[in-house]
Amino acid sequence: MSELRWDPVKRHWVIIAADRGRRPHDFMTVEAPTPMTSCPFCYGNEDKAPHEIFAIRPSGPPNAPNWQVRVIPNKYPVLRVEGEVRSRGYGLYDVMNGIGAHEIIIETPEHAKGMAEFSVAEITNVLKAYRVRILDLRKDLRLRYMVLFKNHGVRAGATLSHSHSQLIAVPLVPPVTVTELQVCREFFQQKDRCIYCDIIDFELRAGERIVKECAQFVLLAPYASCLPFELRLFPKRHCHDFALLEDDELEELARAMKDMLLRQKEVLKDPSYNFILHTAPSLQPRPGKHDFWSSIEYDYHWHIELVPRITPIAGFEWGTGFHINPTPPEEAAAFLRDAAG
Amino acid sequence: MSELRWDPVKRHWVIIAADRGRRPHDFMTVEAPTPMTSCPFCYGNEDKAPHEIFAIRPSGPPNAPNWQVRVIPNKYPVLRVEGEVRSRGYGLYDVMNGIGAHEIIIETPEHAKGMAEFSVAEITNVLKAYRVRILDLRKDLRLRYMVLFKNHGVRAGATLSHSHSQLIAVPLVPPVTVTELQVCREFFQQKDRCIYCDIIDFELRAGERIVKECAQFVLLAPYASCLPFELRLFPKRHCHDFALLEDDELEELARAMKDMLLRQKEVLKDPSYNFILHTAPSLQPRPGKHDFWSSIEYDYHWHIELVPRITPIAGFEWGTGFHINPTPPEEAAAFLRDAAG
Numbered sequence: 011m012s013e014l015r016w017d018p019v020k021r022h023w024v025i026i027a028a029d030r031g032r033r034p035h036d037f038m039t040v041e042a043p044t045p046m047t048s049c050p051f052c053y054g055n056e057d058k059a060p061h062e063i064f065a066i067r068p069s070g071p072p073n074a075p076n077w078q079v080r081v082i083p084n085k086y087p088v089l090r091v092e093g094e095v096r097s098r099g100y101g102l103y104d105v106m107n108g109i110g111a112h113e114i115i116i117e118t119p120e121h122a123k124g125m126a127e128f129s130v131a132e133i134t135n136v137l138k139a140y141r142v143r144i145l146d147l148r149k150d151l152r153l154r155y156m157v158l159f160k161n162h163g164v165r166a167g168a169t170l171s172h173s174h175s176q177l178i179a180v181p182l183v184p185p186v187t188v189t190e191l192q193v194c195r196e197f198f199q200q201k202d203r204c205i206y207c208d209i210i211d212f213e214l215r216a217g218e219r220i221v222k223e224c225a226q227f228v229l230l231a232p233y234a235s236c237l238p239f240e241l242r243l244f245p246k247r248h249c250h251d252f253a254l255l256e257d258d259e260l261e262e263l264a265r266a267m268k269d270m271l272l273r274q275k276e277v278l279k280d281p282s283y284n285f286i287l288h289t290a291p292s293l294q295p296r297p298g299k300h301d302f303w304s305s306i307e308y309d310y311h312w313h314i315e316l317v318p319r320i321t322p323i324a325g326f327e328w329g330t331g332f333h334i335n336p337t338p339p340e341e342a343a344a345f346l347r348d349a350a351g
Numbered sequence: 352m353s354e355l356r357w358d359p360v361k362r363h364w365v366i367i368a369a370d371r372g373r374r375p376h377d378f379m380t381v382e383a384p385t386p387m388t389s390c391p392f393c394y395g396n397e398d399k400a401p402h403e404i405f406a407i408r409p410s411g412p413p414n415a416p417n418w419q420v421r422v423i424p425n426k427y428p429v430l431r432v433e434g435e436v437r438s439r440g441y442g443l444y445d446v447m448n449g450i451g452a453h454e455i456i457i458e459t460p461e462h463a464k465g466m467a468e469f470s471v472a473e474i475t476n477v478l479k480a481y482r483v484r485i486l487d488l489r490k491d492l493r494l495r496y497m498v499l500f501k502n503h504g505v506r507a508g509a510t511l512s513h514s515h516s517q518l519i520a521v522p523l524v525p526p527v528t529v530t531e532l533q534v535c536r537e538f539f540q541q542k543d544r545c546i547y548c549d550i551i552d553f554e555l556r557a558g559e560r561i562v563k564e565c566a567q568f569v570l571l572a573p574y575a576s577c578l579p580f581e582l583r584l585f586p587k588r589h590c591h592d593f594a595l596l597e598d599d600e601l602e603e604l605a606r607a608m609k610d611m612l613l614r615q616k617e618v619l620k621d622p623s624y625n626f627i628l629h630t631a632p633s634l635q636p637r638p639g640k641h642d643f644w645s646s647i648e649y650d651y652h653w654h655i656e657l658v659p660r661i662t663p664i665a666g667f668e669w670g671t672g673f674h675i676n677p678t679p680p681e682e683a684a685a686f687l688r689d690a691a692g
Contacts, residue, residue, distance in 0.1 A: 017575035019534050019546060020527065024575045025675045032579060032677035034618050034686055037661040088675050101553040102546070103574050157673075159666035167665025176667070184671035186361065193360050205360060205443070212442040233444050234358035234365045238373060277375050286670030315670065320378040323664050324508025325500035326517070329627030329656065330525035332498075334366045334429050336373035345375055 012108025051172035087112035126271035133264035163282025206311030231339035238337035353449025392513035428453035467612035474605035504623025547652030572680035579678035591651040
């Protein structure tokens, strides 16, 4: 069973995923791309992976080919669904048992196809799977936040090359998210406006960090980008929750994501990358904490963060939380604006 | 000129190091180890590097061979010493000009020798250079904190393979350091004890995360380690400031560091790694903020953090600040305890 451990000095939680049992020699080999015949995410190998939780499939039985998108539990989950959330003190530390969920969204049956090459309809299906799984996991009152992310390429942490994303549901709201939600809430309480709506408005007027604007979305390089060529994709319409999007909005989002991934691929020559969905947390009432997120639909503005992983995170960044970015976002935006998309 | 930019939502500063001017194609090549003839850190190539700021050299003129340790300004500094610290608002953001210092400590004239293979006397010389440079830079009232760190290996962010460390003096205390200092201060104010002294005491009693204890130092795997095989090296004697160490204490520290690096090298087969010195900030009075660190010598406990870089920082970690560590620190400590050292 995994554990969540609290560092009282650095003030962070860490998941100690003991079930994965990584010993020194496990770290020695750099993983090569999985050969096609043994890939557990390919058609015909459904029996090599856990039973599916959800799939988009025109016809046919579950756990067999003919699916378009398929969601399975991670075979080596960092958190497990069985049990109750319990925490206790241990010396100056805190420890919580590793309750949660860890799912894999297999985005395509095609082994070698990256998301930038998907059709808009294919990306739309992936987004529909995200929405279904987030809404379903929110019914579990133990789970406080759903982290939806993608690791593409070895430098971004992908261990299987077949295109997939992951959903980890965690029993507490992660620290980066807490800070973001608190800032958004304070801003709304002071000004009756969403801070992200203000940022989008400011950036559209400034122009120099805008990569692409379409009817419903805006893609920009953040003013204080930590990593070179970092991007954020915002819906122009204020909305706190990705999971509330209608099918036609998901299709527009898919179109904007494809444009974003194609620009990145062209300018950076198919880099490793991560994207992370930033959306509202689960909103179930909790004893003693029932009203903390009561204004979330006004405070927060969902968006997607995309980070190409072309520079390592070195000692300065690791030790201080202070990033050095050698490419000004204005220059990154100019390169990406000029790309084909 | 570099800029420091503030993200009001994520609440962090970023250094936009524009002078480095990294364009997309600069990220395409993975840097190969520098061939020996052209390495600017080798004997005889002193004219390929900026003039030295400090050196340990038994005899002979500056900027010529015969040195043991040599400190030079970084040829491509992320921050520069010229000018005054000025900050201003820009929309919802803040921006500060990039004042600071960026120095390279060339740790040895031998191109291919890693710090784990240095003699204790050689490491002691490196530590003496750290002490000299930190004390000197603290005289500059614009500089609020000195970040002393080492990147070893490509995965840890090293771009030159000749063994060196870096010192970046920054015009504000970095966020990880601020959190750490605040926690230490609150703990001392509540309990009249140093939180790190309590942690060391607790860990020595628990035993299972201790790698090595000697007369003056203790090496342990932190309870809430973010990365596999992460280590911290603490002086047992309470002291807030590395720069106050006497020569004989530096020699003991050098011995403990060599032991630490040899254990890591044996167990993880010479991994990429970073280490970061955590020490007290500069203490010059500042208008309106004069007493914030007034109890620092009681609050804080200097130490060294060592992180092997054997796993990438993936999307979950990047997006949430929440780390997944597949190796429990108790197991990491057992492997390292059994190594030769």
